[in-house]
Amino acid sequence: xxxxxxxxxxxxxxxxxxxxxxxxxxxxxxxxEVIKVERPGTGDELRNWRLYGGDTSMxxxxxNRNKKSIVLDLRTEAGRAIxxxxxxxxxxxxxxFRPGMLEKWGLGPEALEEANPKLVITRISxxxxxGPMAARPGFAAVAEAVGGLRELVGDPDRPPVRTGVSxxxxxxxxxxxxxxxxxxxxxxxxxxxxxxxxxxxxxALNESILSVMESLIPDxxxxxxxxxxxxxxxxxxxxxxxxxTSDGYSIIIGGNGDAIFQRYxxxxxxxxxxxxxxxxxxxxxxxxxERLDASIAQWSSKHTRAHALKxxxxxxxxxxxxxxxxDIVADEQYRARNMIQMFPVDVGEAEPKQVGFxxxxxxxxxxxxxxxxxxxxxxxxxxxxxxGLLGMxxxxxxxxxxx
Numbered sequence: 442x443x444x445x446x447x448x449x450x451x452x453x454x455x456x457x458x459x460x461x462x463x464x465x466x467x468x469x470x471x472x473x474e475v476i477k478v479e480r481p482g483t484g485d486e487l488r489n490w491r492l493y494g495g496d497t498s499m500x501x502x503x504x505n506r507n508k509k510s511i512v513l514d515l516r517t518e519a520g521r522a523i524x525x526x527x528x529x530x531x532x533x534x535x536x537x538f539r540p541g542m543l544e545k546w547g548l549g550p551e552a553l554e555e556a557n558p559k560l561v562i563t564r565i566s567x568x569x570x571x572g573p574m575a576a577r578p579g580f581a582a583v584a585e586a587v588g589g590l591r592e593l594v595g596d597p598d599r600p601p602v603r604t605g606v607s608x609x610x611x612x613x614x615x616x617x618x619x620x621x622x623x624x625x626x627x628x629x630x631x632x633x634x635x636x637x638x639x640x641x642x643x644x645a646l647n648e649s650i651l652s653v654m655e656s657l658i659p660d661x662x663x664x665x666x667x668x669x670x671x672x673x674x675x676x677x678x679x680x681x682x683x684x685x686t687s688d689g690y691s692i693i694i695g696g697n698g699d700a701i702f703q704r705y706x707x708x709x710x711x712x713x714x715x716x717x718x719x720x721x722x723x724x725x726x727x728x729x730x731e732r733l734d735a736s737i738a739q740w741s742s743k744h745t746r747a748h749a750l751k752x753x754x755x756x757x758x759x760x761x762x763x764x765x766x767x768d769i770v771a772d773e774q775y776r777a778r779n780m781i782q783m784f785p786v787d788v789g790e791a792e793p794k795q796v797g798f799x800x801x802x803x804x805x806x807x808x809x810x811x812x813x814x815x816x817x818x819x820x821x822x823x824x825x826x827x828x829g830l831l832g833m834x835x836x837x838x839x840x841x842x843x844x
Contacts, residue, residue, distance in 0.1 A: 445472025445810060452533040457485050459607050460565045461537035462504045463614025468621060469507030470801040476826055477508045484819040494789030502786060503798055505816030512820035515546055519841055524548060528556045530830050533621055537565040540575045554637050561624040562641045563617050569645035581609030581646055588650025589657050596672040613649040620644060678723060679730040684741040686749055695759040697723060708756045709740040770797055779808040784815050
């Protein structure tokens with residue numbers, strides 16, 4: 442079995458949707474035992490998102506891989522008591538409810554501290570646990586807008602658009618996993634108890650987005666610059682865009698480095714552009730971006746995708762195809778690093794189907810660690826966890842399920 446750095450860490454996940462479950466997935470990917478608590482009957486709502494067959498979506502199976510699922514009703518005294526009992530056996534509690542909800546259920550920091558004074562508590566919410574907007578609800582779509590991302594996505598003559606994935610939730614989940622590991626590391630390296638305030642990781646969706654907005658704020662405050670949508674380009678960087686090919690595809694070419702640009706223009710038969718002093722630096726190329734993109738598109742549209750990419754690659758020009766899911770599955774680079782892993786999954790047909798799932802990132806060694814299991818069925822591990830960790834009898838578990 443592969444060595445995983447988080448072997449021996451136990452996480453209790455009270456998360457729903459994408460953000461906290463993404464953090465739990467990352468911790469589980471690297472060896473943590475992640476016990477996911479789901480509500481009776483429906484479970485995590487993600488089970489029904491983009492559900493094309495069967496009773497559990499591939500989105501749920503993906504985000505909740507390498508976890509165990511148990512069913513508890515946190516609205517009941519029995520459910521809350523079991524959570525506190527489980528907390529005593531865990532290193533981390535992970536949640537993404539609206540601020541105040543855990544406290545309302547009697548599961549706030551004070552109760553958790555009494556149950557386990559070493560517990561790391563990782564909390565994800567729309568705007569964080571403090572501040573005037575803390576109590577407001579908000580999904581990633583709102584956070585991406587408030588964090589500054591939505592304003593920059595799309596074409597300048599059209600309203601802002603959204604990326605094709607829940608990027609705000611995923612980024613927040615990555616930060617939550619990183620913060621959790623930091624807190625665990627601090628807990629292990631210091632002598633004596635760590636104050637609870639230093640074991641509470643507070644991740645806000647809007648702040649997670651803001652943190653990846655590069656120099657958006659300092660550019661505004663230093664120069665009065667307000668970034669605008671520029672379609673497939675990146676503001677201030679040229680030439681870097683998608684360009685059409687003769688066989689109906691588009692390819693991405695990044696020729697914005699000064700030395701790269703010189704080679705690039707000669708490869709496409711435009712030495713005049715390579716030698717133009719106005720285009721010697723990025724600022725000049727950005728001023729002439731429309732002219733450059735038109736020249737590049739004129740060249741790319743005469744060649745097939747495969748030929749254009751080979752010519753560019755031979756000249757060490759950064760380039761690549763725009764992949765669909767089918768392209769990714771067939772790609773030898775992903776395959777070589779074990780980045781598509783196959784599992785038999787119930788998709789609502791007579792027999793389980795072999796389905797590929799994206800591998801574990803980052804790679805340790807030379808290929809992705811193996812995924813232990815895809816997202817579990819609802820309550821699949823209730824008896825295993827409550828019986829094994831808490832010593833509950835079959836009759837006690839039966840009585841709990843009957844509530």
